[in-house]
Amino acid sequence: MNLQEYKDILHNGLWKQNPGIVQLLGLCPLLAVSSTVVNGVSLGLATALVMALSSGSIAPIRNYVPNEIRIPVFILIIAVLVTVVQYLMNAYMYGLYVVLGIFIPLIVTNCIVLARVEAFASKNAALPSALDGFAMGLGLTAVLGVLGAMREVLGKGTLFSGIDLALGDMAQGWVLHIIPDYKGFLIAILPPGAFIGLGLLIAGRNWLNLRAEQKARSKPAPSIAAPEAAQG
Amino acid sequence: MRRIARSTLQTAVNLVFFSVLATAILASTYFLTRDAIKKSEDAEKLKLINQIVPPALFDNDIIRDTLSIPANELLGTEGDTLAYRARLKGEDSAVVLESIAPDGYSGRIRLILAVRANGELGGVRVVTHKETPGLGDYIELTKSPWIKGFDGKSRAVYKDADWKVKKDGGQFDYMAGATITPRAVVKAVNKALIYFEQNRDKLFVVNEAQKESAK
Amino acid sequence: MISALWVMVGISLLLGAVLGYSAIKFKVEGNPLVEKIDAVLPQTQCGQCGFPGCKPYAEAIAKGEADINKCPPGGEEGIHKLAELLGVEFKPFGEGAGPRAKAVAFIDEQTCIGCTLCLQACPVDAIAGAAKQMHTIIASECTGCELCLAPCPVDCISMQPIEENIGNWKWQYPAIPIVQVNPR
């Protein structure tokens, strides 16, 4: 594994195969908790942590797991890691734990976690696997953050509301009121806003990609080989 | 046939190995975080209570100084609820009650309210509700300060007729277009105060369990 | 705590047993995917994909050894069909590997010496003739694969594009002048 390959892994997770807006995996929590930046980023980071841990821990044992029980064992490991994260959050970030609620345990069933384990960690060494899991998680976090910001600003006129839940009381004053005396555009906060926002994000990414492609076509550039996309 | 049996056994043993490993990890995390979780939960509860019963009003362990109240019509409850008692230097200062307003626009509204020993309201907060977002949800403190209008009110000053929204001739504000929700809340708070009046003596009784834990 | 452990052990014993049993019992042989891919390919048997015929290419795709954009006679539409069938992304033809205009081979009979080399090259037996006798392409059977061009020692075979006539003429896609999307 050379540096370029690590770079590719990062590029894949954050942009090329972004789970949120390219692979469209794990949309249920994505849509449900992205009503504010803090919620979105927190769940995103929790997911990234789980993904890095699960990919990183499954990769070294991948050769010892018989094929018949591959999926059960993977799920088992993911479930354990998620529960550990859940306990930790319950203990040390209780406010956030309450806000994110059911979506923390639901990380287990978030298909992006299993998808990366299956597609990448079961074929690669521990370090790149952990990086891949983390990069994918970061990609998801980025989408959650941006979507959360869009919805929060439009819906409430604030940014980082609830940041004290994640970082403690000292962060209480960090909330930005972007638009003072804002009436609130509720649909942005409500579930439809999540769908519309995600649609716009996907469109935006495709547009950027198309533009980059056109630029590349006008002056041929060396194509970057990338690991195959995970499907499912 | 032997091949199948062997494969079956092998796979089962493999899976058992992994699950025992997983259980062990889980168990250890559980024990490591158990106390911290308990502490955070209590801290969170205290935070909520502090909103309606300022810390200056009590010096007891209010989280543990509880009384179980069976289902009651005035409180709108349908099962046992807990009342938290605040005491300052041994004197009863306030009680925190749970109440349910059954007739919100879209279902029940769960409230907690603090009543001071003198019958004044320490404050009211909405715990859960399903009112229309943007219309009936101004009863939440995060959306509007409306709920603070209850602070300091008592049945000594406001008679039954006053415990209504202004539109119906009472004393309480409401927002145009959403009157059902505040009506329900005002009604529920008034009934909870009546309950307090009727059961005042019972509410502050120190039960045995409390005595034990106070030691 | 202990009970939790027993539950886990019990469940994993049971599930592991079931999985181990079914892994042997319900093993699936063969690969129906190859047939499906082969049905999409145009059957020119031209070998332009680098495989000796359509079926071998289909097998290679099914195994994941070959890209889906290696079949010029199938055109972009063929790639789209393969992409859909396999659930992968569309991949355009590489530089200069695109499909050419449909054509049939034609033997210049004045030059043909009747060597039968083209007969042996033709994957669909579309050339009629025998040794020392001049050969002729049966145009209706010719797939336009061009495999006969190279072996001909006297270069008497050429590809003749199929011209448009009343018989094979097609209605054009109606042009809608109103949608003037600038080519981007």
Added chain:
Amino acid sequence: MWSSPFITTPSSVSQIMLRVLIALIPGIALYVWYFGPAILVSIALASITALATEAVMLKLRQRPLKPFLTDNSALITGWLLALSIPALAPWWLVVVGTAFGIAVAKHLYGGLGNNPFNPAMVGYAVLIVSFPAHMTHWLTPHPLGDIVLTFSEQMNYMFNGVLPAGLTLDALTMATPLDTLKTQLHLGLAANDIRDMPIYGRLAGKGSEMVSIGFAIGGLYLIYTRVINWLIPAVFLGALFVISGTFHLLDPVHYVTPMFHWFAGAAMLGAFFIYTDPVGGATTFKGRIIYASGAALITYLIRAFGGFPDGIAFAALLMNICVPLIDIWTQPRVFGKKGGGK
């Protein structure tokens, strides 16, 4: 080469849409008569917003402006939206709703003809979800309100949010007849007693019932000029009548008469102008029956049991989603073939 047929009827999309606009006029006239001219400002504002949004979106999508700006479809969206929301609404309410409808519900789906949902109803849904409080301030009809705002006073409120001194919104506005009915039923009153309240007229709400009649007249004109098919309005009103009638007969204390349901709220507007929107509507004969009766059922369920006072818009959107499926399953029998559908 030019291909047959070489002749066509002189009809055009623009003309069809214009007829729909014309058909809205009787209802609007009665609206002005009973509720004052504020609605005209709303309509004008919605029209300008609709055209401006349409133009911007066309430009962004690199489509020619002229044929689409003159097809009158954007105007219909604007007018229907303005008629669906309270006339005495702040100006930005109309603007946000119309712009959202045209930009998101119409152009992001591909513009005229490609929108699965009725853009006006999407705009309405967004508004009622986002700004429910503003969507409850309906003007009191002329014969009821003691205070009548002048035109300039209405404008002042819409654009500056300032009411004449000493007046509150409460004094000028009221809940809709459907909303009032719902509230009062909630408070335990019987339907009959509620209907005796002064805000109700012979059929439904005072004033608004006349507006409904105006829309019905316009709708009949559309059927007469064959701009719309008679089937959808007929089935919708018929189904609404049957459903509400059944409930009314079973329990007259809690369920009002079918007539009330016909003339209250947006039922007439929906029957003739919203459900008949061809783009998102069912196209087969059987499909239209399913579509319209489904809309009637959803409308009634929302009115009688739901969280919103009226259900026309949500019924339209929900049935819009079902249209592709309905159309697939109700394909008519092809000439000479046995059996229909697939």
Added chain:
Amino acid sequence: MRQLHKFHGGVHPPTHKEESTRTPIAQAAIPSKLVIPLHQHVGNRAVPVVQVGERVLKGQIIGRPDGRLSSAVHASTSGTVSAIEMQVVAHHSGLPDLCVTLIPDGKDEWIAHSGVDYKQTPHTELRHILRQAGIVGLGGAVFPSDMKSYSNKHKIKTLVLNGAECEPYITCDDLLMRERAADILRGAEVLRELLYAEEVLIGIEDNKPEAIAAMRQAVQDDKHQFMEVIAVPTLYPGGGAKQLIRVLTGIEVAAGVRSTEMGTQCFNVATAYCVWRAITFGEPLLSRIVTVTGNVDRPQNYEVLLGTPVSELVKQAGNKPDTNRHIMGGPMMGVDLPSGAVGVTKATNCIIEASPALFPPPPPALPCIRCTRCADVCPADLQPQELYWFAKARDFGKTQEYSLFDCIECGACAYVCPSQIPLVQYYRFAKSEIWQREQEHQAAEIARERHEFRVLRLEREKQEKAERLAQKERAAVAAKPVAPTPAPALADPNADPDDTLQMRIDAAVARAKEQVAATEPPKNTDALTPQQQAEIAEIEARRAKFHEIASHAGADDESPKQS
């Protein structure tokens, strides 16, 4: 009064029939040249049987029918064949097809011909006469009438005679019925006999009262007992065969079903007229009635020799300078002719001279708003808006699911479309794409089979060769003392060892090069034994045959132009 039925949909375009019905049918002048396409009918193109420079007589066959489904083509007047070549014909594509150009000598000299008494003649012979006379459906479908005039073991109850003529502008059948009703009915009687039909129903749209009256009079005069003239409501496309059968009998003939299977058959009135002329007088189909209307001074019906160039025909009606195109057929289903030079064919019922004022170019199409006006008027009960949607998206599978091939391309949908979408064009596009795909698919199937067979064959040959070698060895071992082995057969080139083959090729290459250098005649066939010459002749014949197969591949009507 007969109970009439209805078909779904239909439109009422302005008829424009009055213009061309004011004067009786005129005889068009013999033009300066005739361009007679050899493919004027459904089926295989006729094969030319005359030579350039040959003098032909009126009624002489110049193209013989080729194959079962085909029809003869005749010289419309006497004259000299000046060319047999590819020329632009009356077809949507604007592409050329094989035509015979005839320069009339003005004598209009008939070839010897005579008719038969149909009652005394076997049916097979009657059909043969029709085929040799080039009789095809003159309503526009140009299906060979001989193929339509037997019942295929089905019991035919009703013969429908189509005089509806529903398309605007066209009045040729109207005038024919007014002026030649008796012959039409006699032709119909022949067809009825051929089909053993119980009754003949003659459907005429009620906007042609004179024709109805004339036909009724003729029925009475000739005492046709199985015939009835029925006025049907004027509604386009009521003159479509399926629609007329539906209106008159209530029977719906689905796409892909022969009407004979449903017990009916339908002929155009003009076809019936030609049948009568062909049987009783031996006159082949040489001319037809053509309405010349639109942007001309004197709209009128002409009896026109087949092959008359359109521009020469319209000159007789007084063409106007602002004419920008000629439409063959009606405005709903007609063909925009690629040029005025194309000859009138058996399908040419009408020539509409179009000007921008008369037929303004279509305005730009707007998106479909699913108003379903098209579905309301579709006579085939289709959902044109769905078909359009899928055809536009090139989702051809879906178009077939929505019964694209039941579309009769009547144009009613496009006529009413408020968005001015060229719907029919989309359907034609989708249909021709599907046809092509179908052909390609079949070709791929055949190629696969042939390839698999080849692989099998090579395998087998290899095996056989090995076996033969083994056998030979055994035989050699066994027969060594007796006799030398016979020389190996030279006939099987595959059995030759590769090196000898290579040697022979090299020799051949050298020979070929020599030939080219010496520019010898292509066949080095001097000094050959008669046997060799016979062999060569046989090879040549085979080659010619292959060549023919090769050049006719794919399209059954392609000329041998590849060589």
